[in-house]
Amino acid sequence: MVRAKRQKTIHQDSSPLKIRIKLPIKPSDIPIDSSTSVADPVQHQPSPAWDCEQGSLPDDSSQTPEDTTSQRQSKNARSPRWLPWQDRRLIKEVDNVRPFDEPNTKMVTKAWETLAETLRQHTALEGPQSVIDRTAYACRKRFEKLIQSHKRDETRSLQSTGTNEEVDAHVELLTGLAQLYDVHSSIKDEQSAQIKKKRSVESQASSELREASMKGLVHRESLVDVSALPGASVREKQAQRVLKRRPLSFSTAEKENFEFEFPPRKRRHSHAAALILEQISSDQKSLQELRTLDQLRHEELTNLHKETIGILHGISSLMEAQQKHDIERQAEEMERERQQKDQLNALTTAILTLAVNVSKDK
DSSP: OHHHHHHHHHHHHSSOOOOOOOOOOOGGGSOOOTTOOOOOOOOOOOOOOOTTSSSOOOOOOOOOHHHHHHHHHHHHHHSOOOOHHHHHHHHHHHHHHOGGGSSSHHHHHHHHHHHHHHHHHHHHTTOGGGOOOOOHHHHHHHHHHHHHHHHTTOHHHHOOSSOHHHHHHHHHHHHHHHHHHHHHHHHHHHHHHHHHHHHHHHHHHHHHHHHHHHHOOOOGGGSOOGGGSTTOOHHHHHHTOOOOOOOSOOOHHHHHHOOOOOOOOOOOOOHHHHHHHHHHHHHHHHHHHHHHHHHHHHHHHHHHHHHHHHHHHHHHHHHHHHHHHHHHHHHHHHHHHHHHHHHHHHHHHHHHHHHHHHHHHO
16 A cells, blocks of 8 residues: 555656556457458357256166176075975976077077076966076076986985975986986087087198298198098188199100099098988987887886786785675674574573473472
8 A cells, every 4th residue: 555655646746647558349349341251159059958857867777797697696695495396397397498409508598598587487377485586597507416416316315305206207307308418418529529620620731831831832742631621611622632634735755655544533422411410310319219218117117007006906805805704704703692692592491491390399
């Protein structure tokens, strides 16, 4: 404040001070030339309305594989242990669907998911206490565990509840499924071994071909023959086929000295047809074994039924003989009682007669 007053005093004593003030320039005060174009002011468009302005916020329905795995593990952890009747229902559904018989892993997983959903729907019809709500992973692992237990002859020990007929049917189903599961596993292992062998040979052939291309010319016979692999394509066979063609023109001397013989033609075998026939033969053999096993079981059950009927007939005959013997013994006792009664009556009559005679004599 002191400094401001001092400056004011100085200005009053000196000549008048000129003050220059800069005011904001309006657009209307600027002279516009006709050749000059002025850009239009930018017009902002309104932002689009959100869907959740009038309602609730949208739910995030996207789930990562980790979330799905954690949910599945949590669901399996909350579920109680498998009961014997649940094992029987699971084996029945597996026998109907056969999920392990699918050609690839994706279809196998889909089949197990379908089985788990079907099992839940079928058991839900019987009441809330009978629902089997398990994941596809849990059903698959339980089936594999039951197969391993059946191979160790532990199936009946796991079936602590249930009638004999239910347990026998469960054991029979598990026996057939175990055989089919082993056949499918062996076929799958064989195919996997063939694929690994083919990939190994193809990798070796590609490395040899790469080295040969860098070195120059090499003998074709020294390379790995990819066409000898089962399931080789036509392009692979044509790539390493050695063609011996006859020269186009010969001179007279060359004709006399040159003896050309065409190589013997090799019959082409269809590897695909051979694999299909082999698979069909294997399936027929497995089916025949299963039929033979079923026939033996049927004969055993028939013989057991006949033996049971014979035992029942024997018991019935013994009961009839015992009943007949009881009737005869009862008739003999009644006859003996009647005779004793007659004798007693005769004795009483004799005593009375004797008494009358004695009284008359007196």
